[in-house]
Amino acid sequence: MTRSIVLLVLIFAYSVSFGQKTWSSDVAQIVYDNCSSCHNPSGIGPFSLMQYADASLRANAIKTSITNKSMPPWIADNDYQEYAHARVLTEAEIATITEWVDNGSPEGDASKTPPPPVYKTRGFIEQKPDLELKIPKYKSKATTISDDYVCFSLPSNLASNKKIRAFEVVPGNHSIVHHVLVYLDPTGNYATDTAAGVCTGPTKGLIGGYVPGSPPTIFPTNGTDFNLGFEIESGSNVVLAMHYPEGSFGELDSTLIRFWFYDDDVTMRELESSSLIENWQFALPANQETKVEADQVITGGDLSILTVFPHMHLLGKTIESYAVTPSDDTIPFVNIPHWDFEWQEFLFFKRAKKLPSGSTIYGKGVYDNTTNNHHNPNKPPKNVFPGLNTSDEMFLIYFHYLPYVAGDENRDIEALGTLAIANMFEADQAKVYPNPAQDRVMFDFGVDGSTTINLRIYDVLGQKVGEVVSDSDEIVWQIPLGLTSGIYHYSANIEGSFVNGSFVVR
């Protein structure tokens, strides 16, 4: 062989081994960043994708789910409009994972695998909340074929009006809370409804929601002259409309909501949240697809539009909304080519949209009331009409908006909407003391006394050496006589959320 051929062969061998995508050097980080927030042992995803073994086992399903774009779940068309916090893979990321799967999903050098994230399952925002409300412990009534939709109306007990800067829904049981809608009820009269399993909340006052994987709702502020948020009046109730999916029967939940307020003397520009588009006059005959539309001319001043939130129930198929200005410009808000009731959420635009007074907002939806729609709750299909229950239908497009001020459209909503978010990858830890411990060790999980905690102690080899189940916020574990000194791990299941850490026995 001539030298040049040897060189070519070497270059070829080099590029094959180096070009090959591996879990450790290419794929793991993409999966951690885009999948593991739901696909972790206590997340809503049906399996974990935290380790090579988990992912390689499902390589083909992963490839299918990312090429047909069913994963990560995100219903809006991002070519139509750009949103903050969008859950989407780039084409390059899709290509990397696909190539990895096609090459037999090799692990690569396991010692180079980035350590998987540890999830905070008990809330992201680090600052102490100004108000925390918790639903009474609830047992899901969803059966194997039907979901459970219930509403909890929680008195805020606020003595004066407050300005909401941020809120965060913290599911009690991450594996069964599929979505939560958050309403303010200034009358304080809205009643908790857990009877029939079809409650979707009040007709007014929707300020936001939660779906698994969504960040807390933090309204943009620059700390000086640009502070957006909602006012909550004294005496208001906060209503959480919960969705527990089929199969969750008998599982416990104790979801809570935390609020952070602006200081009372901060000048806040108050957001409105309302369905600028709605239609209550339609019929969806069985066994056919039906178009439903609505429009509204906006008068009385220019608006800045911050979010869009289309809302249909189980028969929804597609929904689109845009505005046409008096000078005939089109402002695209949202296009959802495959409606999915389970992944509906407020979509924050990257930058607020200026809507000139005199513009018309349009909403166009299609409902599929045939057997082709596998979400259709009626088998065989029956005629369906507008109404508040999940078995009825709705055609609403909510927006968060406020009177326009020059420059609003240039604010970076994603960057201004941040609070000291705790490192999302930091484990929750209990206070463990004394540490090192000798006769007994105390755990304080910082939860209130009505929460059931199942605590286990493992030795370094993973052998269980102790277990305590308790309803008290402070747990004492008597260290068995003769336990070898060394490092021990605790792992607690707090109504579906896992917390773990370690301590030393002397």
Ligand code: HEC
């Ligand atoms: C926001 C939460 C969330 C994220 C993020 C997410 N998944 Fe999922 N995934 C789910 C849920 C929930 C299911 C169960 C089916 C459903 O409800 O759609 C699921 C199901 C799946 C399935 C089973 C087949 C299917 O399509 O239903 C695969 C494979 C999958 N996910 C892969 C991924 C991959 C790969 C990523 C990252 C690129 C990802 N998921 C990101 C929540 C999520």
